[in-house]
Amino acid sequence: MSDVQPMLSLRNFSVSFDTARGPLYAVRNVDIDVADGESLGIVGESGSGKTVLSRGAMGLLPKRAAHRSGTVIYDDHDLSTAPRDELRQYWGTGMAMIFQDPMTALNPVRKIGSQLTEGLRVRLQMNKHDAKTRGLELLHRVRIPDPEAVMEKYPFQLSGGMRQRVMIAIALACKPRLLFADEPTTALDVTVQAQVMQLLSELRHEMGMSMVIVTHDLGVVAGHTDRIAVMYAGEVVEIAPTKQLFANMQMPYTEALMKSIPRLDTPSGQRLPVISGRLPDPTQPEIGCSFASRCPYVTDKCRASAPPLVEVTPGHSYRCWFPIGGSR
Amino acid sequence: MTRALPILRRLGALLAVIVLSTFFLSCLLRLLPTDLVDMILSMGTPQEKAALRHTLYLDRDVFTSYIMWFSHFIRGDMGIIYGTGGGETVWSHVTRSLPISLLIMLYTQVFALVIAVPLGIFTAYRAGKKSDRAISNTLFTASSVPNFALAFLLIIVVGVKLKWLPTLEYVGFKENPFQHFKHLAIPCISLGVGLAASYTRLLRTDVIAALKDDYVTMAASKGLSDSRILLTHVFRPASVTLLTAAALNMGALIGGTLVIETIFAIPGFGFEIAYALGTKEFVALQSFIAITAIGYVIFNVTADLLIGVVDPRTRGSR
Numbered sequence: 128m129s130d131v132q133p134m135l136s137l138r139n140f141s142v143s144f145d146t147a148r149g150p151l152y153a154v155r156n157v158d159i160d161v162a163d164g165e166s167l168g169i170v171g172e173s174g175s176g177k178t179v180l181s182r183g184a185m186g187l188l189p190k191r192a193a194h195r196s197g198t199v200i201y202d203d204h205d206l207s208t209a210p211r212d213e214l215r216q217y218w219g220t221g222m223a224m225i226f227q228d229p230m231t232a233l234n235p236v237r238k239i240g241s242q243l244t245e246g247l248r249v250r251l252q253m254n255k256h257d258a259k260t261r262g263l264e265l266l267h268r269v270r271i272p273d274p275e276a277v278m279e280k281y282p283f284q285l286s287g288g289m290r291q292r293v294m295i296a297i298a299l300a301c302k303p304r305l306l307f308a309d310e311p312t313t314a315l316d317v318t319v320q321a322q323v324m325q326l327l328s329e330l331r332h333e334m335g336m337s338m339v340i341v342t343h344d345l346g347v348v349a350g351h352t353d354r355i356a357v358m359y360a361g362e363v364v365e366i367a368p369t370k371q372l373f374a375n376m377q378m379p380y381t382e383a384l385m386k387s388i389p390r391l392d393t394p395s396g397q398r399l400p401v402i403s404g405r406l407p408d409p410t411q412p413e414i415g416c417s418f419a420s421r422c423p424y425v426t427d428k429c430r431a432s433a434p435p436l437v438e439v440t441p442g443h444s445y446r447c448w449f450p451i452g453g454s455r
Numbered sequence: 456m457t458r459a460l461p462i463l464r465r466l467g468a469l470l471a472v473i474v475l476s477t478f479f480l481s482c483l484l485r486l487l488p489t490d491l492v493d494m495i496l497s498m499g500t501p502q503e504k505a506a507l508r509h510t511l512y513l514d515r516d517v518f519t520s521y522i523m524w525f526s527h528f529i530r531g532d533m534g535i536i537y538g539t540g541g542g543e544t545v546w547s548h549v550t551r552s553l554p555i556s557l558l559i560m561l562y563t564q565v566f567a568l569v570i571a572v573p574l575g576i577f578t579a580y581r582a583g584k585k586s587d588r589a590i591s592n593t594l595f596t597a598s599s600v601p602n603f604a605l606a607f608l609l610i611i612v613v614g615v616k617l618k619w620l621p622t623l624e625y626v627g628f629k630e631n632p633f634q635h636f637k638h639l640a641i642p643c644i645s646l647g648v649g650l651a652a653s654y655t656r657l658l659r660t661d662v663i664a665a666l667k668d669d670y671v672t673m674a675a676s677k678g679l680s681d682s683r684i685l686l687t688h689v690f691r692p693a694s695v696t697l698l699t700a701a702a703l704n705m706g707a708l709i710g711g712t713l714v715i716e717t718i719f720a721i722p723g724f725g726f727e728i729a730y731a732l733g734t735k736e737f738v739a740l741q742s743f744i745a746i747t748a749i750g751y752v753i754f755n756v757t758a759d760l761l762i763g764v765v766d767p768r769t770r771g772s773r
């Protein structure tokens with residue numbers, strides 16, 4: 128992506144919140160590019176800042192509570208300083224989002240049909256009839272049986288899998304060039320998860336759109352992304368092309384995530400090795416490496432100073448004083 | 456079937472409340488310090504008194520007499536106003552005065568909602584800012600003034616000093632619509648300001664909560680304008696609470712309306728009750744109070760049913 132201008136480019140992007148306990152640093156100094164047609168995975172455990180990062184990139188965070196810094200460049204436009212009215216021109220068409228929980232992201236008291244078609248009517252100025260036809264097509268496309276009936280239903284009348292498909296249809300309604308999918312399968316049964324990921328991949332290829340898939344499960348994105356960024360405590364700690372990351376991970380946190388991927392041969396019900404310990408307090412930034420408190424390879428140097436982002440091979444960078452591939 | 460069941464259960468409860476409250480009234484009539492018959496016919500002969508005792512079912516045991524009274528009551532046969540020499544029935548007084556009170560309650564609700572809906576949405580949208588604080592504080596102050604005090608204030612300022620609005624008596628809508636509204640303006644405003652304040656506060660809280668919900672962010676991510684999101688995504692769920700409050704307040708409004716009517720000499724139901732109390736028309740009073748209790752129960756049940764219509768989540772499940 129060095130010679131091609133990326134579609135979306137975050138530079139030194141940070142988000143903090145005002146809380147009772149002082150500023151909470153949710154996202155810290157993130158540099159990420161998303162190229163045209165690319166699929167990027169953002170992986171990290173719950174609380175690592177993935178949702179804040181993706182909402183922040185879109186400009187969807189509440190203005191008053193969230194402080195953003197750094198730049199967000201979409202095509203040639205700097206969105207980090209753009210007023211909400213300008214951002215709105217990109218929402219739905221330039222960028223769209225699938226939200227983490229389809230139960231809370233769909234309005235409980237409005238019918239699926241009106242929630243699906245309102246974007247078409249407002250953003251694409253479709254008339255009622257065309258919007259409905261297009262809405263039915265979309266529902267059909269995300270493999271919802273009996274779209275006519277579903278249009279007339281309320282979210283609570285659908286199963287979790289159906290709700291997630293509806294949300295995908297809504298996000299794709301205005302043919303966005305870039306789709307953020309925030310934990311698109313977390314709320315679903317395991318059997319449905321694979322189907323939904325498959326559907327998203329198909330739709331991405333069909334529509335030629337770029338996609339950012341946010342998940343806490345490295346296994347979910349393995350087969351569906353070109354590159355993966357690993358997030359920990361608000362930072363990108365390793366970023367690499369997907370194959371490269373699996374073959375040659377450098378950062379101990381990536382290794383720990385890798386070990387927690389469920390495998391087909393894992394007897395069901397058996398607990399996977401979880402990473403012991405907790406994320407550091409986001410209101411108390413670490414002086415050293417943010418993973419130091421949980422890292423099996425930690426040394427005094429790690430606690431004393433934070434490792435910078437270094438590049439091993441083109442497109443593969445990590446933060447660690449003692450990378451796994453290197454001499455330890 | 457499954458939908459009819461909760462409604463039937465509610466209607467059962469409604470009936471129970473009505474029966475219990477009216478039966479209680481029946482018992483009270485027997486416990487008056489002076490015998491009811493002696494009170495009405497203080498100069499009557501023993502035969503006349505016995506006849507009246509029979510008409511009022513007081514010669515039966517308490518249960519039989521209650522059942523007889525109730526079976527006549529629901530058919531609109533509520534006896535007569537004795538002070539008029541028997542010329543007027545209680546029912547005629549009910550049909551004359553009740554619509555007036557219901558109109559006052561309706562106008563008051565409309566007034567309160569018309570004020571509260573825009574203010575509630577606006578203050579929520581601007582929560583914490585100067586305009587929100589100014590409006591919220593003003594409403595809070597206004598709502599802490601009792602109805603009757605506000606009524607007197609408006610009478611003195613708007614009615615007597617400025618002479619903008621009449622402060623006494625009632626004009627029917629059919630007689631003169633303009634005068635009708637003019638005469639009811641101060642009473643309804645006095646009743647409605649407190650309601651408007653509490654509705655605004657409710658709506659503001661609800662809208663603020665809804666604005667934090669994911670579906671609002673989701674609606675924004677579609678590229679919809681703020682005003683569209685406020686109206687189509689936020690107001691509808693928030694209006695459920697508002698509607699509940701409005702319907703529940705109908706019951707509470709009964710009391711306020713009765714007081715306001717006596718202040719403004721409006722010949723509504725409250726005026727009738729006050730008159731019946733003052734002239735010891737206990738037979739009429741029993742029916743008046745029973746009607747009030749029934750109204751109260753009906754308003755509350757209607758509130759519940761209305762919520763089901765507006766919020767699809769509660770349909771059938773209640």
Ligand SMILES: Nc1ncnc2c1ncn2[C@@H]1O[C@H](COP(=O)(O)OP(=O)(O)O)[C@@H](O)[C@H]1O
Nearest residue numbers: 144151153172173174175176177178179180409
């Ligand atoms: N609106 C908010 N106000 C304060 N803190 C927040 C807010 N949203 C998120 N956070 C905090 O930011 C951090 C990152 O959260 P999030 O992005 O939701 O994590 P993830 O999506 O990776 O699970 C968490 O510590 C969370 O508590």
Ligand code: SF4
Nearest residue numbers: 416419422429447448
């Ligand atoms: S810098 Fe040290 S503590 Fe941090 S991940 Fe590397 S080895 Fe572990």
Ligand SMILES: [Mg+2]
Nearest residue numbers: 177178227310
């Ligand atoms: Mg999240």
